[in-house]
Amino acid sequence: KAGVTQTPRYLIKTRGQQVTLSCSPISGHRSVSWYQQTPGQGLQFLFEYFSETQRNKGNFPGRFSGRQFSNSRSEMNVSTLELGDSALYLCASSFRTGGTGELFFGEGSRLTVL
Amino acid sequence: DQQVKQNSPSLSVQEGRISILNCDYTNSMFDYFLWYKKYPAEGPTFLISISSIKDKNEDGRFTVFLNKSAKHLSLHIVPSQPGDSAVYFCAASERGTYKYIFGTGTRLKVLA
Numbered sequence: 625k626a627g628v629t630q631t632p633r634y635l636i637k638t639r640g641q642q643v644t645l646s647c648s649p650i651s652g653h654r655s656v657s658w659y660q661q662t663p664g665q666g667l668q669f670l671f672e673y674f675s676e677t678q679r680n681k682g683n684f685p686g687r688f689s690g691r692q693f694s695n696s697r698s699e700m701n702v703s704t705l706e707l708g709d710s711a712l713y714l715c716a717s718s719f720r721t722g723g724t725g726e727l728f729f730g731e732g733s734r735l736t737v738l
Numbered sequence: 739d740q741q742v743k744q745n746s747p748s749l750s751v752q753e754g755r756i757s758i759l760n761c762d763y764t765n766s767m768f769d770y771f772l773w774y775k776k777y778p779a780e781g782p783t784f785l786i787s788i789s790s791i792k793d794k795n796e797d798g799r800f801t802v803f804l805n806k807s808a809k810h811l812s813l814h815i816v817p818s819q820p821g822d823s824a825v826y827f828c829a830a831s832e833r834g835t836y837k838y839i840f841g842t843g844t845r846l847k848v849l850a
Binding site: 628655657659664665666667668669672674679680682714716725726727728729730731732 | 770772774779780781782783784787827829835836837838839840841842843
């Protein structure tokens, strides 16, 4: 069974640009979450989607957005990039519909903003 | 406000001994807890979970203890192996919020 797939794995952008990251969940998983990891900050929750609906959003500015498609694949977008957006962005999928249960993470997309 | 805290940034343990990683939380509404292990350049890997209706859960070398009155959970690894060297994160969730709050991680080093 394939795991969570994130693309691209690495990318470099400059300030002011925008970026789109993609996530394909494990087959059969309908919940997809996004987290940002920066040194010393652990994993910070960005948003969670289930059946194309955003059920919760973390404390990030409106520049961070996401969506989920009917096949459960998800994308997140960051517009007007800032230096502080440099981080590892992790996508996780879950089989549970109630919001609890194990999260299965992808390997992440490492974004560097210059 | 850090609702989930891992106050030890790092821990070193001899191979074969017990590793104890600690996690404290402040939100009494958290009812599900997870532990993850993370190697560099990889995504976090699920280790073990515990529901608030239990106070202990075991899976092989890994045991998680939950003390609800103290709002404290711990992960015990026995015996520790060099391959266990990684960063360990605890995470907590409140039913209905559809999100996990993660701690900042503890870097475990198991010395051969």
